[in-house]
Amino acid sequence: MISNHNKINNIDNNKKCTLHPNKDIVFFCLDCKLIPCCIQCTSSKGEHHGHKTDPLESTSNILSLMNNFKNDIYQKVIERIEINETILQESNDKYNEIQSQFDINNNSLKKEIKKIHDIISIIELDIKKQLETTFENNTLINTIITSSINNDNQILSTIINNNNENENDRTTTIEKLNEIIKFNDQQIYDNGEDFIIDRDTIKIIKQYQQSLIVLNNNNNINNSNKLNEYDNQIIHFHNQIIDDIKNNLKSIYTLDNCRFIIEIDENKNKFFKWDSSKFYVYIEDDSFKFKENEGIAFKDNCNILSKLKNQLPSTVMLLDRFNQKLTPGILPDGVKSLYLGDIKQELMIGSIPNTVTHVSLLDGFNQKLTPGILPDSIKLLYLGDIKQELMIGSIPNTVTLVSLKDGFNQKLTPGILPDGVKSLYLGDIKQELIIGSIPNTVTRVTLKDGFNQKLTPGILPDGVESLRLGDIKQELIIGSIPNTVKEVKVFTSFKHQIEPYVSKNVKIIK
Incomplete structure (x- = not known):
């Protein structure tokens, strides 16, 4: 009788490690959901170095692997395909919209430039270069997402279809799993034999390894996050400025991303609206008289803050690429609301004056927030898709309201949001x-x-008394809402039931 060990040695490439194709699978990693490993996987430079392992011949581990593949991993493979398809559809929709806008931009560009072609030809080339650079970046994003998802789906689809070498064999992976488990359960029960490790069993083990590798690669999260990197620029022409073209050549167009849409007021000053405020874009030698809810925004070419101390309004925005070092005192006392984009100089203690009570860190903000950078005067903090990890102490204990905007992508480990936050x-x-x-x-x-x-029980802590719900995407479950809640306001966009998840004495406002 040929031993199981000899049978394993005679099996084809299904026994080869997915990560290291020249090495055979010889272990199960007990610390990583029984993922099959080779010698290189467990070496000093391997991902599973120092982990607990069992030999491949372990019957109990094979049974656990099969059941885990059937009951958990296989379903996650299917879910990954569905998620990938959704992301791919969103990516293509965004790309098609950008492509359509790109065509509109070019048509508009040609139409307007034709009117003053002899004067504006150099500007035309400059605009086209900016548009094409952004479009190429969007094309690259689309290519990366498409390639990543197609690669994942090719592997996962092969697993689902059991990668049958025989064209007449249409057995799916799940059917083969059930067949192997049923057969070996009966063999072990009837004869007390070890789990029979044949060609099909090794194939399933290989597919299990491939599944875990794909499911653990976080490509779907990376691809979903990459959707936010699309930049749909829109070009606008201002006919009033074109009439004065000789003195305003570079003012006849603006390239706007989705964050700000530049407008022109009656005095030919550029401004945009953000957070219910009107921000004027600073241009040297321009004079502004600021009204309530009006602020000033500085671009990348500004090195003028220290000269404007007594002229700044209480609301200031530093736009992407702003490149002046904010030594203490550059932003004067009197500034109350501060908006920071992707500024290029690091902040230091004292960069933000103690008069500031409201800070908004916009998408792309990429400076470290070491303790003390945000002063104790801040009460309101709004965070977009910031790029540096928050640490305990980044947010001062004086902050009472925190708003995490769409795209916020930092881990909220306990302590990041300090005691003191109430809303x-x-x-x-x-x-x-x-x-x-x-x-x-x-x-x-x-x-x-x-x-x-997901709002699993305990995520919303005891102490929450008022809850407001918009168009949330995950179903609530029993225990999602703590017993301390006294009032729930449901906005019209909320699409789920609320009554089953709160006690009868909770006031529901619709």
């Missing part, structure tokens, strides 16, 4: 919440349209 607004954040992410001091939570994280 919390959550948009379409990208990292899952855990117990302790929200401090016990929070009494009011608003889940805004697009919020897409």
Whole structure:
């Protein structure tokens, strides 16, 4: 009788490691869901170095692997394909919209430039270069997402279809799993024999390894996050400025991304609207008289802040590429609201004056927030898709309201949001919440349209008394809403039931 060990040695390439094709699979990693490993996987430079392992011949582990593949991993493979398809569809939709706008931009460009072609030809080339550079970046994003998803789906589809070498064999992976498990369960029960490791069993083990590798690669999260990198520029022409073209050649167009749409007021000053405020774009030698809810925005070419101390309004925005070092005193006392984009100089303690009570860190903000950078005067903090990890102490204890905007992609480990926060607004954040992410001091939570994280019991802490719900994407479950909640306001966009998840004495406002 040929031993199981000899049978394994005679099996084809299905026994080869997916990560190291020249090495045979010889172990199960007990610390990583029984993922099959080769000698190189467990070497000093391998991902599973120092982990507990069992030999491949372990019957109990093979049975556990088969059942885990059937009951858990296989379903996740299917879910990954569905998620990938959704992301791919969103990617193609965005890309098609950008492509359409790209064509509109070019047509508009040609039409307007033709009127003053002899004067504006150099500007025309400059605009086209900017448009094409952004379009090429969008094309690259689309190519990366498409290639990544197609690669994942090719592997996963092969697993689903069992990669049958025999054209007449249409047995799926799940059918083969059931067949192997049923046969070996009966053999072990009837004869007390070891699990029979044949060609099909090794093939399933290989497919299990391939599945875990793909499922653990986080490509779907990376691809979903990459959707936010698309930049749909829109070109606008201002006919009033074209009439004065000789003196305003570079003012006849603006390239706007989705964040700001530049407008021109009656005095030919550029401005945009953001957060219910009107921001004038600073141009040297221009004079502004600011009204309530009006602020000033500085671009990348500004090195003038220190000269404008007594002229700044209480609301200031530093736009992407702003490149002046904010030594203490550059932003004067008197500034109350501060908006920061992707500024290029690091902040230091004292960069933000103690008069500031409201800070908004916009998408792309990429500076470290070491403790003390945000002063204790801040009460309101709004965070977009910032790029540096927050640390305990980044947010001062004086902050009472935190709003995490769509695209916020930082882990909220316990302590990041400090005790003292009482109101919390959550948009379409990208990292899952855990117990302790929200401090016990929070009494009011608003889940805004697009919020897409599971609210397992304990995520919303005891202490929350008021809850507001918009178009959240995940179903509530029993225990999602703590017993301390006294009032739930349901916005018209909320699409789920609320009554089964709150006690009868909770006031529901619709």
